[in-house]
Amino acid sequence: MLFNSIDFAVFLPVVFILYWFLVNKSLKAQNLLIVFASYLFYGWWDWRFLILIIFSTLVDYSIGRKLKLTESKAQRKLLLWTSIIVNLGFLGFFKYYNFFLDNFVTAFSFFGTSINSSSLNIILPVGISFYTFQTLSYTIDVYRNKLEPTKDIIAFSAFVCFFPQLVAGPIERATNLLPQFKRERFFDNKKAIDGLHLILWGLFKKIVIADSCANYANEIFSNYENMNSLSLALGAIYFAFQIYGDFSGYSDIAIGTSKLFGINLMRNFNFPYFSRDIAEFWRNWHISLSTWFRDYLYIPLGGSRGGLKMKIRNTFIIFLVSGFWHGANWTFIVWGTLNALYFLPLLITNNNRNNLDTVAKNRIFPTLKEFVFMITTFSLTVVAWVFFRADSVLIAVKYLQKLFSFNFKNGFQYLSIERYAPELIILILFFVLVEWNSRENEHPFFGKWVHLKIVFTLLGLITLGVYSDVTDFIYFQF
Structure with a gap:
């Protein structure tokens, strides 16, 4: 169901x-x-x-x-x-x-x-x-x-x-x-209302963001051989928002539904695409799985108590197992290995716990340094997502080869032939701004503007959700 x-x-x-x-x-x-x-x-x-x-x-x-x-x-x-x-x-x-x-x-x-x-x-x-x-x-x-x-x-x-x-x-x-x-x-009326807000926001993420992005990501990945660099970059970004909207949307609905029954579940996502390094990303993405591996695998293996070699070994084991947990395909193992390689410089230099607080806390805008680090981390994550999304390692490698061939001929090919593509990019930018504004809260529905936000979200569900195909949640396959 x-x-x-x-x-x-x-x-x-x-x-x-x-x-x-x-x-x-x-x-x-x-x-x-x-x-x-x-x-x-x-x-x-x-x-x-x-x-x-x-x-x-x-x-x-x-x-x-x-x-x-x-x-x-x-x-x-x-x-x-x-x-x-x-x-x-x-x-x-x-x-x-x-x-x-x-x-x-x-x-x-x-x-x-x-x-x-x-x-x-x-x-x-x-x-x-x-x-x-x-x-x-x-x-x-x-x-x-x-x-x-x-x-x-x-x-x-x-x-x-x-x-x-x-x-x-x-x-x-x-x-x-x-x-x-x-x-x-x-029964707690306040908790139930908060649960309904989370359900609504989760449905928005899934139906409006994830399912809409899926239409374009699927088409671009299926026809990557005919796409130029700009279009392939767009396809990878679409998938990044598809998997985030899909999985974090599911988690929001699950947590919100649980609140309706008086049950509290742990938070599973904490705005991971605003992370300033890959270590922060993994502290904020699929938190329940990453902490499970930490407590039941990483620490029993010795954790960080040993020397540098043991830390590196345990880190690679965690990321490889995490990749394999996601599916029986070499693409997931390569995805896990790539994230381990991203993590390695932070581990060696003891900088893996530098960013433990909310980015730009109590500020409207990030510093230039924070912004550059966020863009860099997001870009590295998007590259890794290509392996996660591709049907085989060979296809992922070919996709990235074409992506980094810097072929800009014809501009955004996919944009020029799809009616709703420009609107979807605007929607993604709007979604990012809403999340940025809400990054110190569990979800956007708070304060005196809550009713207005609900109206806008419902309008989005109605007007934009109608042209996106309803799909299963990605993580059902795992």
């Missing part, structure tokens, strides 16, 4: 009414409603996906209970590794089986050996990478004695399958989300 669909527009109010008017007297009944609603939401794509998420829920619930009752270090470690192997085993099979098989066959072909193999027609369960990491955080935190395992299977199931963030995050920690399902919740 898509957030930007008629189905969800009917589903959400029905669940909201039942939640606050029918079962509001019982915490267990509220949690049970969330579980059933979440299973309906998730099973809307394919009911077979439910088998996997229910199995994962039962496995980690049981292991959490056993960890509480077991004092033996060897047995506790065995239980932890059972959870890790089961969860990552399912993730690896559904997401990476064909990738490893195809590369295994290709590797042997270099030595003149032919291997007969057949790829499986595997359907990737929606959101498996997200809820797998979420349940793993529970088991690991229980193992580390940072979290008391729950006896309430309904509350635990609600934590695993909570529909607003089930299929594309934020990837919540059990220490934050699970206790909220064990506390009595009361």
Whole structure:
């Protein structure tokens, strides 16, 4: 079920009414409603996906209970590794089986050996990478004695399958989300209104920004061989705003929807395109994933406690794993490697934590230095996004070769043949200005002009969303 669909527009109010008017007297009944609603939401794509998420829920619930009752270090470690192997085993099979098989066959072909193999027609369960990491955080935190395992299977199931963030995050920690399902919740009018504002802004990002940019980015990437440098640059920028509007829009809708039910989710994006270096970008982009890797992989590997060689090694591991997490394609691995290379100079010079505050805080305009650093960081990010978007590494390399050939003949070819392209560029610039004005807040809807902003956003949704194709959220494939 898509957030930007008629189905969800009917589903959400029905669940909201039942939640606050029918079962509001019982915490267990509220949690049970969330579980059933979440299973309906998730099973809307394919009911077979439910088998996997229910199995994962039962496995980690049981292991959490056993960890509480077991004092033996060897047995506790065995239980932890059972959870890790089961969860990552399912993730690896559904997401990476064909990738490893195809590369295994290709590797042997270099030595003149032919291997007969057949790829499986595997359907990737929606959101498996997200809820797998979420349940793993529970088991690991229980193992580390940072979290008391729950006896309430309904509350635990609600934590695993909570529909607003089930299929594309934020990837919540059990220490934050699970206790909220064990506390009595009361309707908060202010929180609900704030949630509606976030939903509206998220829909604007998705329908108006992301889906509109997708039309042009797809066309340019599909015909890159016939495009000049200016048009290819435009295509890469379109995709940068497509993926940002798409993913951060989803996160806003998820966080806003959760507020309607009295649940607080972590912030997942903090205006990343205003970052002054690549380290700041990764502190502000997909925050729930980057902090997950930091706490459950980077720090256990030694983090920054060792010498420079260990820091470099751990940094490359994190970025490579992050790239591979996104998909079974070498393009994602190259994308992760490229970001690691971007990060390396900051790490070596100990400048990776220079920009921890909001850019141009309490000022209208950035300094010239800040502006140059933001443009440079954004440009490096856009180049990396080409690998993320391309179907293969070879296509990405060819795209960049043509991009940096400095062929400006015919100007913006794509602009000259598309009716709405100039308007879209103006819209993107307007979007950037709104975000810049809101960079010290969670979203633009604040202050006395809130109603005016809502009107303008609705007008944008109506007038601009009508000519953009409704598409799935990009991160559903991960």
